[in-house]
Amino acid sequence: MRQSNFVGAVFVITAFFMAAFEATKELLLGEMLTSWLSHVVTVLFVSLTSVVIGLLVRRITLRQRQEAETQTANKDLFQTTLLNSLPVAVFYKDRSGAYLGCNQLFTEILGVTAEQIKGRYVHDIWQSDLAMTYHQKDLELMEQGGRQHYQYKVRDKEGRERDVHYSKAVFLDTYGSPAGLVGAFLDVSDKVEAERKLEEYRSHLEILVSRKTGELHRTNTELAHLLSVASHDLQEPLRGILIQLDKLTQETNGVLNTEATQTIQRIRDAAKIMRARISDVYEFLEVIQSELKIDEADSMAIVRSAIERLHPNIDSAGATIDIGPMPLVFADAGRLRDVFISLIENAIKFRHPERPPNITIAAETTDEEWSFSVSDNGIGIEPRYHQMIFGLFRRLHSRGAYPGTGMGLARCRVIVERHGGRIGVGNGNGCGATLFFTLPVTKLVLSRQATQA
DSSP states (O other), rough: OHHHHHHHHHHHHHHHHHHHHHHHHHHHHOHHHHHHHHHHHHHHHHHOOOHHHHHHHHHHHHHHHHHHHHHHHHHHHHHHHHHSSSSSEEEEEETTTOEEEEEHHHHHTTTSSSHHHHHHOOOHHHHHHHHHHHHHHHHHHHHSSSSEEEEEEEETTTTEEEEEEEEEEEETTSSEEEEEEEEEEEEEEHHHHHHHHHHHHHHHHHHHHHHHHHHHHHHHHHHHHHHHHHHHHHHHHHHHHHHHHHHHHHHHTTSSSSHHHHHHHHHHHHHHHHHHHHHHHHHHHHEEEOOOEEEEEEEHHHHHHHHTTTTHHHHTTEEEEOOOOOOEEEHHHHHHHHHHHHHHHHHHHHTTTSSSOOOEEEEEEOOOOEEEEOOOOOOOOOOGGGGGGGGOOOOOOOOOTSSSOHHHHHHHHHHHHTTTOOEOOOOHHHHHHHEEEEEEEEHHHHHHHHHHO
């Protein structure tokens, strides 16, 4: 603004003097002298104008240069501040591999200044074994272009070895040719050490789990063998007791009084109950120990087979059974049939005395499992017993009211859990009970069902 005012003033003063000269030149001077003076004044005016314009241009150019230098300095300061604030060591090199610069963290790790690094090569500042790998990696990057990522090591100024992750990239000149590379490395020593310790813990844990699993397997095998032998050996004396009771009854027919006869009958009933329990234990052990024959199975066919097996019970109770759509599943068909037999049999057994059994068998799916349910209109199950009924020898009613040993649902639980499912008591419809169990869904079965549909 001051330069513009100065130039304007010069032009105004010069124009004033020229106007004054033009107005008085005829009066004061002769014609020839007037012409000469006019020429001189014109030359002086042009010269003065050129000088003023030159000074103005020079001042403008100087100011622009100062502003450009200030902007460059601010830009360099910003870049330096930015690089020094990064939590990674940053460096950049020219095409020959000479360092052009780096950030503060890089110099702190090496224990040198940025000026000492500029113009030097990897072999000048790094240990020979590390420098050889760095140089080879730089050559590969400059030849192939793009980016480069790898994990390696550095040694700091105190000789400590650190695990680092390198990231590098080629930068181009104004002509699009590779001009050098910029790189950074991040200290991942803590992460690598944590992974190493985690791997040690994992290996140690695997050894412990394997050892404990082996011990548990041996214990279970020995226990199962012991129970199997015991259940088999207990059958013999029970069989002998029953034989002797029958023999005693025949020999004393009409001799013993009523009380003695009833005592013999109670002994016989107790022996039969014990034999049934031992038989159930043997079957339970078989369910635990036997190998599952997993294959694709039609659950509708399995349900119909279970109903056929219980046909006399169904007819005797006057029961009706409704079956919804049933899916294909991967399961041991024989064991799955046992589960349906037990659930349907329970629905018939625990029927309401005032109405015939009405049983509904249904299936529904989620993304992960099939859920099968057997619902009835019987006497129901109180919520406090929902978990207990799946235990061994668990009974909710007297043996006189409802026969059985209380092993059926426990056997169902083991079969379902061995298939990777779960079993429980669902929400009823206001009367009766709903027992459900789940089986995992497989993509193969789903795809085949979709094809059949």
